[in-house]
Amino acid sequence: MTPTVLVVGELQAGHLAGATREAIGVARGIPGATVVGFVAGSDARAVAPEFGKLGVARVLATAGPSFDSGYPAAAARAASAAATACGAGLVLVGGTTFGRDLAGRLAIAWNAAAATGVTELVVGEGGFRVTRPIFGGRATEVRRLEGGRAVVALRPHAYPAPTESPVAAAVENLPPVELGPLGSVQRTSVESAAAGSGPSLTDAAIVVSGGRGLRGPENFHLIEELATALGAAVGASRAVTDAGWRSTSFQVGQTGKTVSPQLYFAIGISGAIQHLVGMVSSRVIVAINSDASAPIFKVADYGIVGDLFQIVPALTAEVRRVRGLA
Ligand SMILES: Cc1cc2nc3c(=O)[nH]c(=O)nc-3n(C[C@H](O)[C@H](O)[C@H](O)COP(=O)(O)OP(=O)(O)OC[C@H]3O[C@@H](n4cnc5c(N)ncnc54)[C@H](O)[C@@H]3O)c2cc1C
Secondary structure (H helix, E strand, O other): OOOOOEEEEOEEOEEOOHHHHHHHHHHOOOOEEEEEEEEOOHHHHHHHHHHHHHHEEEEEOOOHHHHHOOOOHHHHHHHHHHHOOOOOEEEEOOOHHHHEEEEEEEHHHOOEEEEEOOOOEEEEEEEEEEEEEEHHHHHEEEEEEEOOOEEEEEOOOOOOOOOOOOOOOOEEOOOOOOHHHHHOOOOOOOOOOOOOOOOOOOOOOOOEEHHHHHHHHHHHHHHHHHHHHOOOOEEEEHHHOOOOOOHHEEOOOOOEEEEOOOOOEEEEEOEEEEEEOOOOOOOOOEEOOOOOOOOHHHHOEEEEEEHHHHHHHHHHHHHHHHOOOO
């Protein structure tokens, strides 16, 4: 089976999001698949060339301000119509908050199976086989999605961004979608959560997170300085956010954000299961903790047993020196 694969484009600041680029890479890697891009909103036509740059020659577009609010219920209707229009067997979405929300709604609208948090996807005769971490990364689940149609949300950063392979992208406008009451939902304002000045937590390639081991908010600058030196995003355990040292927008874990960067620093964080759930699929984990028996060391690739108040400033100084920032 070599399906047509529809990749739903998510926009960030008017451009294709990193998660969508990763999804395009995955779609291109499916042997024999025909890859079609889809984008909805006022900027639909403007971003089509970005699909072309990544080797996607056909882009379906649903124009209309109703989709600009990032409201997944409306986008799911449009994506369902696009999937039907191109005869897709598989729809890929990035594993962002938007993508995960969209995946479930789209699966219902398009009458398809769905899986989120997917780290491996195999397309075969019997359908789609997906692999994904469960129970906070303590186990790996393999599922078969049958029925010939599937919506798959990929785990962020589980796949590399694809190399550029430019082609001219032909854009086809789809007829307007009947949204009914969904079309009347408008975004009236956007309030940015306070979340550092660096890269966004969920998109960053490097995350530096601090925990209760920092003892108080007055010491959290140690985390921020290391993050700045590395060009990383700042994260925190729930102990930190519950204590009000940083806002909940920094929280990583079960009731916070899920991150899977290339490199994750857990500093003064014990490694409770609720924290691990949000970061265990990071490619490389570095833990700094004074307690050699802290559970974080069970998932760490590199562990430093010691006092963070000595180690972190020394590490920051060395990173600055190596990067010519000193
Ligand atoms: C329903 C539910 C949901 C939850 N959701 C989340 C969530 O989303 N995210 C989350 O993080 N937690 C969550 N928790 C809380 C979680 O169980 C832990 O309580 C929390 O993660 C602990 O944070 P911590 O590791 O910073 O603090 P602690 O567990 O207190 O660990 C502090 C660590 O710092 C080390 N340390 C102390 N001093 C130093 C030093 N000088 N140098 C180096 N190391 C030092 C200690 O050895 C210790 O290991 C949730 C809990 C529940 C019940």
